[in-house]
Structures are given as C-alpha cells and as structure tokens.
Amino acid sequence: MSSFISEYGLTVDGELHKFVVDEVLPGTGISAEHFWRGFAAGAEDLAPRNRALLAERDRLQSEIDAWHKARAGKPHEPAAYEAFLRQIGYLQTEGADFTIGTANVDAEVADIAGPQLVVPVMNTRFALNAANARWGSLYDAFYGTDVLGSLPGPAYDPVRGAAVIAKARLWLDETVPLAGAIHADVDAYSVKDGALAASVAGKVYPLKDPKCFRGYRGSESAPEALLLRHHGLHFEITIDRNHVNGKGDKAGVADILIEAALTTIMDCEDSVAAVDAGDKVAIYRSWLGLMRGDLKATFSKGGRMMERGLAPDRAYTGSDGALLSLPGRSLMLVRNVGHLMTTDAVRLKDGTELPEGMLDAFVTGLIALHDLRGQSRFRNSRTGSVYVVKPKMHGPAEAAFTDILCTRVEELLGLARNTIKIGLMDEERRTTVNLKECIRALKARIFFINTGFLDRTGDEIHTSMQAGAMVRKADMKKSAWLTAYENANVDTGLAAGFPGRAQIGKGMWAMPDRMAEMLATKAAHPNAGANTAWVPSPTAATLHALHYHEVDVRRRQTELASRPHAKLADILTLPLAGPHNWSPEEVRAEIENNVQGLLGYVVHWINAGVGCSKVLDIHNVGLMEDRATVRISSQHLANWLRHGVCTADEVRDAMRRMAKVVDEQNRGVAGYISLAPDFEKGLAFQAALDLVFRGVEQPNGYTEPVLHAYRRAFKRSTGSVGKS
Numbered sequence: 001m002s003s004f005i006s007e008y009g010l011t012v013d014g015e016l017h018k019f020v021v022d023e024v025l026p027g028t029g030i031s032a033e034h035f036w037r038g039f040a041a042g043a044e045d046l047a048p049r050n051r052a053l054l055a056e057r058d059r060l061q062s063e064i065d066a067w068h069k070a071r072a073g074k075p076h077e078p079a080a081y082e083a084f085l086r087q088i089g090y091l092q093t094e095g096a097d098f099t100i101g102t103a104n105v106d107a108e109v110a111d112i113a114g115p116q117l118v119v120p121v122m123n124t125r126f127a128l129n130a131a132n133a134r135w136g137s138l139y140d141a142f143y144g145t146d147v148l149g150s151l152p153g154p155a156y157d158p159v160r161g162a163a164v165i166a167k168a169r170l171w172l173d174e175t176v177p178l179a180g181a182i183h184a185d186v187d188a189y190s191v192k193d194g195a196l197a198a199s200v201a202g203k204v205y206p207l208k209d210p211k212c213f214r215g216y217r218g219s220e221s222a223p224e225a226l227l228l229r230h231h232g233l234h235f236e237i238t239i240d241r242n243h244v245n246g247k248g249d250k251a252g253v254a255d256i257l258i259e260a261a262l263t264t265i266m267d268c269e270d271s272v273a274a275v276d277a278g279d280k281v282a283i284y285r286s287w288l289g290l291m292r293g294d295l296k297a298t299f300s301k302g303g304r305m306m307e308r309g310l311a312p313d314r315a316y317t318g319s320d321g322a323l324l325s326l327p328g329r330s331l332m333l334v335r336n337v338g339h340l341m342t343t344d345a346v347r348l349k350d351g352t353e354l355p356e357g358m359l360d361a362f363v364t365g366l367i368a369l370h371d372l373r374g375q376s377r378f379r380n381s382r383t384g385s386v387y388v389v390k391p392k393m394h395g396p397a398e399a400a401f402t403d404i405l406c407t408r409v410e411e412l413l414g415l416a417r418n419t420i421k422i423g424l425m426d427e428e429r430r431t432t433v434n435l436k437e438c439i440r441a442l443k444a445r446i447f448f449i450n451t452g453f454l455d456r457t458g459d460e461i462h463t464s465m466q467a468g469a470m471v472r473k474a475d476m477k478k479s480a481w482l483t484a485y486e487n488a489n490v491d492t493g494l495a496a497g498f499p500g501r502a503q504i505g506k507g508m509w510a511m512p513d514r515m516a517e518m519l520a521t522k523a524a525h526p527n528a529g530a531n532t533a534w535v536p537s538p539t540a541a542t543l544h545a546l547h548y549h550e551v552d553v554r555r556r557q558t559e560l561a562s563r564p565h566a567k568l569a570d571i572l573t574l575p576l577a578g579p580h581n582w583s584p585e586e587v588r589a590e591i592e593n594n595v596q597g598l599l600g601y602v603v604h605w606i607n608a609g610v611g612c613s614k615v616l617d618i619h620n621v622g623l624m625e626d627r628a629t630v631r632i633s634s635q636h637l638a639n640w641l642r643h644g645v646c647t648a649d650e651v652r653d654a655m656r657r658m659a660k661v662v663d664e665q666n667r668g669v670a671g672y673i674s675l676a677p678d679f680e681k682g683l684a685f686q687a688a689l690d691l692v693f694r695g696v697e698q699p700n701g702y703t704e705p706v707l708h709a710y711r712r713a714f715k716r717s718t719g720s721v722g723k724s
Contacts, residue, residue, distance in 0.1 A: 008040035011276035011347040024199030024288060028369040029213055031411065033500040039362050043346070046405060050339055050355045053398050053684045057652060057700060060430070061463065063088045065569040068466035076467065084574055085433075092396060092434050092516035099534045100498035102421060102444045104383040108331040109421075109447050111502050112232040113531035114262035115541040116505060117330065120612050121266035121394045122274065122283045125308065129538055131329045132311040133261035134541030135236075138171070139164050140247065141258075144538060145515035148441035165249065168256050172237075174551050180407050181205040181667035187250045191220040194319040196228075198209045215316035227316050227324070230549050234259040234326060236271075236314075261541040263421075263503075263532065264330035265389050265613025266290060268360055269337050270626040271612030273605050275711045277345035277695075284363050290332055291370045310378050332380050332386070333423060333448075336360035338400070341704050356465075357390075358405065364388065365409040365420060372415070387447060389423035394457070394700070395430040399441035407444060413594050423448030423503075426489050426701070427455035427628075429463050433571055449498070450505030450532075451489045453482070458631035460575060462701030463637050468576045469643040472590055473636050476575055484570035490557075491565045499557050506533040510623045512540060512614060519543050536624040547639065565657030577645075586661060587646055588654070594633040595651070596658040598688050599675060601625045603662060604682040606710050607673045616665045618658075630691060632702045651692060659685060683710050683717070 003014035019033050045634060065372050067084055071077075085091040108114075119130040127625045141149060142164040143177035152160055172183040181200045188199040196213040198205045207213055214234065218224030226237040236257040240246040268274070268283050289295025290310070297308045311328040337360050342353035368386040370376050381387070390402050404421040423429070426437060431438050439446055457476050464470075476482065486506075493504040506525040509518045518535075522544055525533035535544045582590075596618040604610040605627075612623040615629075623629075642647045659675035662686035666672045679685050687710035691703055 004359055007036035009349040010036070010040045010043060011351075013345045014070075016277045016345050019284065020282045023285070024363070025524070027364065027375050028413075029371075030369070031368065035366065042362065042405075042408040042412065043358060046358060046401075046408065047348055047352070047355055047546055049401060049404075050358065050525055053339060053394075053401060054396070054699070057394055060088060061700065064463060065466045068396060068464065068468075072263060072466075076576065078569060078572065081473050082569070083120070085572075090395075090430060090433075092437055094436050096536075097495065098440060098443060100439065100446055100501055102443075102445060102447055102501050104385050105421065105447055105501060106381055106383050106385065108262040108327075110260055111389070112234055113526060113548045114208065115260055115535050115544040115548075116503075116532040117261045117264040117538070118267055118271060118335070118508070119264060121268060121277070121286045121334070122291070124286050125299055126288055126294060128265060128295060128297050128308050128310065130261065130266075131266040131290065131332060132308075133541050134255050134259065134311070134328060134330045135314070135539035136260040136538055136545070138168055138235075138256040138258050138542060140255075141515070141539050141542040141574070142167055142295070146545070147516050147519055147543065148193065149516075158582055162448075163247075163428050165245075166255075168415070171546065172256070173443070175235075175634055177208045178205045179208045182308070182549055185250075187254075189223060189237065189251055190227055190693040191216050191223055191226075191319075196226060201645055213319055215318040217316050225316070227326075231552055233545060233548055238258070238566070243448040256352040258542050258545050259326075260545040261330045261538065262533075263333055263387075265333045265335050267612075268364070269334045269335045269391055270628060271492075273609040273707070273711055275708045275714070277343075280343065280345050280359070281608070284367060286332060287364055288367045288370070291367050291376060291380065312378070325334075327382075328376060329380075333387035334364050334391050334655060335389040335423075336364060337389070337392060338556055339398060340392065340699060341708065342586070342700060348355050349366075352607050353519075361388070361405050361409050362412070365413060365415075369413060372419070373664075383449075384722070385417065386420045387421055387423065389425065389448065391425040392702075393431055393438070395425065395511050396437040396441045399438040401422065414706050415704040418445045422452075425450055425455075427451065428453040428459045429456070432456070432488065433484050433568060435488065436496070439492065439496050443496070446502055448503040448505060449489060449493050450503070450507070450534075451529075452488055452507045452628065453477070454507075454628035454632050456485065456636045457482075458628065461634075461635040462631070464574050464634075465639055465642060465696055465701075467574055467594060468578070469580070469645050470473050470636060470639050471577045472586075473632065474551050474592065479575040480570050480573040484566040484573075486528065488566035488571060490560060490564070492698040493531065494557055496566070498642045502532050503532045503613050504529040504557075508534040508543070508624065509536060509540060510625075511623055512619060513622050515540060515543055517617045521545070523547040523550055526553045527556060529553070529557050531557070553602060582645070587640075588650070590640075591637065591646055591651060594637050595654045595663060595688075597623075597625070598633045598691065599655065599658055599662045600665065602628050602688045602691070602707070603666070603675055603684040605707055606687050606714050608671065609711065618661070620665070627703050627707070629703055630707075634695045634703060635701040637692045641692070642696060652689070655679075655685070655688060683714050684708065 005012045005017040025125050117130040119126045121127050142347045169184040178198050185200045186198045190197045195210050212228045214229045216223040216229040238255040240254040241252035246252045313328045315327045316324040337357040341356045343356040344353050346354040371380045422442050526547050535541045542664035600615040612626045616623040663674045675685050690706045
C-alpha cells in the first residue's frame with residue numbers, strides 16, 4: 001500500500017506526490033509549495049460544485065423517469081414531452097446568435113481538415129505510433145491492407161506491388177494532375193524556376209495548378225523528395241533509385257508519404273483502465289514524456305530490440321528557395337476524465353475522494369508547461385495553447401464549470417486566460433439538445449465539437465429507459481434522432497463560426513481490418529461538413545487522409561451553412577420499438593450479440609487492465625472497442641429486461657454460452673484468464689452481470705463505477721494495487 005502525504009488539507013498518494021514533485025515540477029518554474037497550495041484551494045472550492053452538478057443530473061433523470069412511468073401504456077406525446085423537458089430545466093432557452101472567439105489555435109485545428117487518432121496514452125508504444133502518424137506511407141497502406149482485395153501473404157508479391165504503384169499514380173493524377181501528361185508516364189521529376197517539372201520522353205510538363213508545388217529536398221535536377229499541397233494537406237513524392245521500389249520505377253519513385261493524422265487525442269479516459277494512483281501516474285508519466293519530447297518505447301520486432309521516440313520535423317527547400325519546415329508529429333490533445341468519477345489518489349479535508357477530472361485538469365495542465373515554455377525537444381503547440389478534450393458533460397452548466405476549472409488551473413500556473421482550449425464532446429443527450437448554449441459557455445476556449453454514436457446512444461437509452469422497449473441496436477442507426485443529431489452538431493458549429501477557428505468532428509471507424517470498406521464509405525464524414533473524424537490506426541489515418549483530398553471541406557461547410565437547421569423535435573424522437581413481433585430467435589440473437597461484445601471487452605478490462613483493444617465480435621470481425629461499446633450494450637439489455645422483451649434467465653444463459661465463445665476467441669492470448677466454467681468466482685463475468693442487471697441504476701448508464709470496482713477487486717486479489 002502506498003503512503004500518503006498531507007498537503008494543505010489534501011491527502012495525496014505518495015507515489016503521485018513523488019511523481020509531481022520529482023518529475024513534473026522541475027523545469028516548470030512552479031515550486032512544490034505554490035502548486036500544492038493552489039491545487040488544494042481549487043480542489044476544496046470546486047469539488048462541492050462538481051457534486052452539485054452530478055446531483056442535478058440525478059434530479060433530472062428522476063423527473064424524466066417519473067414522467068414516463070406515469071404515462072406507461074399511453075401513446076407518447078412529443079409536444080407534451082418537450083414542454084415537460086423545458087419545465088424541469090432539461091431544455092434551456094437559446095440565446096442570441098454569436099461567434100466563438102477562440103484565439104491562438106494551431107492550423108491543424110483551425111485551418112486544415114484531416115484525420116484524428118485516439119490512443120490510450122498510458123501505452124507508450126501506441127502513443128508514439130500515433131504521434132508519429134502525422135506522415136504515413138501510401139504504398140504501405142495500399143499494399144498491407146485489403147484495399148487491393150485479399151490481404152498479402154508473407155512473401156513480397158510483385159504483381160500486388162505493381163498494382164499499388166498504379167493506384168498511387170492514379171491518385172496523383174486525380175489530386176495534382178499534370179498539364180498534358182499522366183504521372184504513370186513520367187520518367188523523371190525535377191524542379192525548374194521554383195516549379196515542378198515532369199519529363200516524359202524528353203518533353204517537360206508542369207502541374208495544372210502550379211500552386212500545389214511547395215518545395216523539395218536534395219538538388220533541383222535530382223530531387224530526393226517533392227513536396228506538394230492540396231486542400232491544405234501536404235504529401236511527399238519520395239525519389240530514390242536505389243530503393244527496392246525506386247529501382248524498377250521509371251521516375252525512381254520509392255513511395256508517396258501522406259500527411260495523415262493531423263491531431264491525436266492522448267486519452268486518459270475511455271480507452272484506458274486507470275483505477276488507482278499507480279495507474280494515474282503511468283498515464284501522467286507518458287503525457288510528460290510527450291510534452292518534454294523524450295518519451296521512448298522499447299520493444300521486440302523480428303527478434304531484435306527496437307527503440308522508438310518522437311519523429312523530428314521535416315525540412316525542405318521551399319519553392320521560393322527559403323527553408324521550409326513542417327511538423328513531423330501530430331498535434332497532441334489530451335482527453336481528461338469527465339465530471340462523474342472520483343479518485344482515491346487525492347482526498348479532501350472531509351475524507352471524500354477528489355473528482356478525477358479535476359486531478360487530470362491540474363496535473364495534465366502542469367505537465368503541458370514543459371511544451372508551453374519551450375523546454376521540449378519538439379514543440380507541440382506552435383501557438384502556445386493546451387488542448388484538453390472534455391467528455392461526458394451534460395448541458396451548459398457543466399460546460400461553464402469546465403471553463404471555471406480551466407481558469408483556476410491557468411491562474412495557478414501563471415498562464416494567460418484561455419490558454420487551455422476545450423474540446424466539447426457532444427455525446428450526451430442533454431448536451432445535444434442544448435449544444436448552442438454549451439458552446440456559448442466555452443466560446444472563448446472551445447476548439448472542437450464532435451459526435452459519437454455509441455456513448456450518445458447509451459445515453460439516449462438510459463434517459464428514456466422507462467419510456468418503453470427500444471428498437472434493436474442495429475436499427476438505432478436508422479433512427480430519426482440520430483440523423484438529426486449528426487446534422488445538428490454540424491449546423492450548430494457552423495452557425496457559431498467554427499470554420500477557421502475550431503474543429504467539427506465525426507466518430508470512429510471501428511473495423512481496423514476493413515480498410516477497403518472504410519475507403520469506400522468514410523468520405524461521408526468530410527461530405528457531412530466535418531473537418532476531422534476518428535480512425536483506429538496510423539494506417540487508417542493514411543487512407544482516410546485521401547478523403548480530405550477528395551472533398552474540399554471548407555467549401556462543403558459553406559454549402560451546408562445555408563441549409564435549414566436540424567429540428568429539435570427530430571432529436572427528441574424516442575427510438576421506441578412500439579408494438580413488435582420479434583421472434584424468439586431474433587430476441588436470442590440480439591441478446592447474444594450484446595452479451596458477446598460485452599464479455600469480450602470486459603474480460604480484458606478487468607483481468608488485464610486493457611481499456612481499448614481489438615475485440616472480435618460475434619461474427620469474428622475485429623472491432624476497436626472502449627467503454628462506450630459496453631455502455632450501449634449493457635443499457636440495451638437493461639432496457640429489454642425492464643420492459644419484458646427478455647428474461648433474466650435468458651440473459652444469464654446467454655452470458656454462459658457467450659463466455660465460452662469469448663474464451664475460444666482468446667485462445668492463445670498470453671495471460672488470458674478464462675471466463676468459463678467458474679462463473680461465480682470470475683470477477684470479469686460478475687462485472688458483466690452487474691453492468692446489465694444493475695444497468696438501470698447506474699448514473700446515466702455509465703459503466704465506470706462497476707468496471708472500476710471490479711478492476712480494483714482484481715488488483716487486490718493479485719496484490720497489484722497501486723502498481724503502475
């Protein structure tokens with residue numbers, strides 16, 4: 001057990017205290033006394049406000065539950081329902097139109113449209129891979145995925161390689177066409193008078209749009225690389241006639257490097273399993289390494305030990321002859337925990353646990369000073385900002401509280417007001433229906449809004465839990481509320497002046513092995529007006545970047561700005577099944593689908609402390625899963641149990657059947673602890689049961705209280721409590 005240190009009335013876990021004092025504070029210009037005194041004052045002042053906001057959530061949910069229960073068996077009355085929501089304060093009156101005033105925003109957020117990665121920050125290798133995914137090989141992305149059909153075998157396939165090159169050249173023709181020739185026929189590239197020159201059989205052809213050429217590396221007559229830009233995104237044609245690819249290429253082209261993951265969310269929340277001080281220190285230490293630029297990861301590859309660090313910036317000679325430097329890394333954002341959970345890493349004077357999101361705000365902000373004060377090996381924000389993504393806020397009052405919290409952190413650290421920028425995740429229903437006012441509460445620091453189907457659906461189900469049985473989970477994607485929600489998010493962001501100041505984002509592509517399908521469909525996100533969207537891997541970021549060359553997002557946003565705003569009445573449409581005639585087989589299939597995904601995720605969360613992983617679904621398709629997946633599955637089952645669509649015995653039987661399926665899917669995974677057959681003693685299995693059978697009583701349907709309790713129990717049982 002860790003020792004505890006007293007600091008100005010706070011009781012701080014010894015490991016966390018030592019980390020802050022010995023590793024974080026040196027180099028920041030902040031003394032330990034100053035930090036702990038200010039942190040303690042902020043914690044004691046703001047923690048009661050945090051608790052009051054959670055109590056308001058509970059009050060509103062209780063009122064909504066009672067309203068639905070009183071009307072059980074009667075047709076839903078949309079107009080009466082909306083009036084009721086206004087009466088209880090769930091729906092708030094919108095104020096006058098306004099434009100956000102966020103300043104000092106990096107170009108990756110304000111101006112350039114492109115992919116966004118989300119990665120568990122405590123996994124240093126994953127964090128570094130994501131940060132370095134700013135540039136990705138188009139050749140590798142085409143060759144190593146199913147974009148060209150089946151996956152490649154272990155030996156190099158020259159036919160497939162030729163197909164990769166042909167597809168890449170076709171992409172060049174579509175993106176930066178030549179005037180009078182095609183890239184496949186080019187036998188040499190050079191630079192003449194600051195412009196790209198492509199030679200075909202002795203004749204030289206320029207680009208149709210010469211402004212796309214940005215620079216080169218090497219000599220003008222024999223460049224090693226050509227830098228181009230289209231729709232704000234750069235890409236590099238790499239030339240190396242000694243490279244395995246360049247040897248057989250007429251023009252010596254070895255690869256095309258795509259500017260891909262413009263931003264990466266380093267996640268302290270949904271994709272990690274952090275339940276004690278040791279876990280929090282592991283998270284913060286990784287974020288510290290990223291902000292200082294010295295994070296390293298050592299791993300074995302091909303029988304050799306490898307070390308990975310952050311990629312350097314990329315240098316070119318610009319088309320004007322001047323030195324041109326481009327970032328070699330994603331702009332890193334940090335996702336803090338929401339308002340709900342508390343942590344025993346810090347206790348207040350009255351012995352209660354500190355809200356975990358408050359700890360994140362102060363410590364991740366303190367760590368960011370290493371970047372802001374120019375002491376990092378690599379600069380993250382070139383405009384002097386800190387980008388905090390804040391999830392799971394419910395309504396304008398909670399957004400306003402986050403603004404207050406950020407102000408307290410800035411005051412403590414001596415930062416100018418609004419240095420800390422906030423990304424508002426539009427994933428809770430009360431935020432969706434009050435989005436304009438949520439943005440207003442953060443209008444000087446907001447840099448991001450986005451949508452997320454899984455969490456938003458989980459909250460949709462929980463909010464209307466007592467209204468009736470919900471449609472099947474797959475049918476949720478066809479619901480009127482979902483389309484209106486997606487459109488309203490874009491409409492509201494555009495009306496508030498986000499273009500040129502902030503991002504409008506869309507959700508995750510969850511199938512990392514199905515890149516052909518992603519390439520065929522995910523252009524829908526920039527077409528919807530989003531200037532970023534989540535992808536599950538660096539390779540996916542490289543491929544998704546192609547969509548932002550295909551779609552001029554700024555032009556698309558201008559087109560969408562004149563459409564009618566999505567209707568509130570549509571957003572408030574309840575996804576109720578109504579009278580249904582599902583067969584026993586359909587009900588069983590729905591239960592098994594939910595249960596299998598639930599168990600497949602929870603078994604790794606509880607037993608291995610893995611917060612985000614590729615989990616095989618019931619059809620053996622790998623899906624990137626985090627807590628949002630568990631929220632929707634557990635809430636859907638809880639709803640069907642509440643309204644008699646299925647029975648408790650049916651769910652328990654499905655849990656036992658699917659446990660064996662999950663065990664088989666994980667056969668061969670090192671350290672895996674089976675779910676079956678000892679169901680009664682297995683903590684992961686019991687956690688899954690609680691998530692469903694106690695789902696109605698969970699605050700807003702969140703999974704964290706149950707998952708944290710069982711993970712802590714597992715760590716106690718194995719003697720690993722507090723170990724990071």
